[in-house]
Amino acid sequence: MSEPAGPTLKSLGRFGALRWLAVAAIVVGLDQWTKLLILSNFAEFDSIVLLPVLEFMRLHNEGAAFSFLAGASGWQRWLFIVLGIAVSIGITVWLYKLPSRGQSLLAAALSLVMGGAIGNVIDRARFGYVVDFIRVHYEQWYFPAFNVADSAITVGAGLLILDSLLHAKPSASPPA
Numbered sequence: 001m002s003e004p005a006g007p008t009l010k011s012l013g014r015f016g017a018l019r020w021l022a023v024a025a026i027v028v029g030l031d032q033w034t035k036l037l038i039l040s041n042f043a044e045f046d047s048i049v050l051l052p053v054l055e056f057m058r059l060h061n062e063g064a065a066f067s068f069l070a071g072a073s074g075w076q077r078w079l080f081i082v083l084g085i086a087v088s089i090g091i092t093v094w095l096y097k098l099p100s101r102g103q104s105l106l107a108a109a110l111s112l113v114m115g116g117a118i119g120n121v122i123d124r125a126r127f128g129y130v131v132d133f134i135r136v137h138y139e140q141w142y143f144p145a146f147n148v149a150d151s152a153i154t155v156g157a158g159l160l161i162l163d164s165l166l167h168a169k170p171s172a173s174p175p176a
Helices: 009-041 075-097 104-127 148-166
Strands: 047-051 054-061 130-138
Touching: 009 054, 009 075, 009 104, 009 130, 009 148, 075 104, 104 130, 104 148, 130 148
Parallel strands: none
Antiparallel strands: 047 054, 054 130
């Protein structure tokens, strides 16, 4: 019995996954490049105002989102590294299992989350903290500082929610 001619479903899944893994790699590259620029040109707490509501300020975040667990004794670094790696492995497997067509919104969301997670894992492994530098504020109100990786994770999470809403099946009404 001969092999079928042309690409198989398995190879199509690999091609689709590789395309989305490349998106994640681009996110990691942009994240690390912007952080390198900040590390090379700013000391910690140095800032430059870009707009009345936006500035770049080099900050070091030892915690997670909104500095969650930043005051812990150091164990959180390893927890967040392990979580970031586990999430990235899970997303890689998920991307390989997606069909090569028809799930682009979900695949884009997953690749953004993965790229952001890896970008922040690199920081934690190298420095013990994540380099944040984007600060949005209004008068005396400040949103927590963030970076390109955090932005990718946030956009990816939003796309995951959108994808789930678009593909939600209406529940059957109970019989009367």
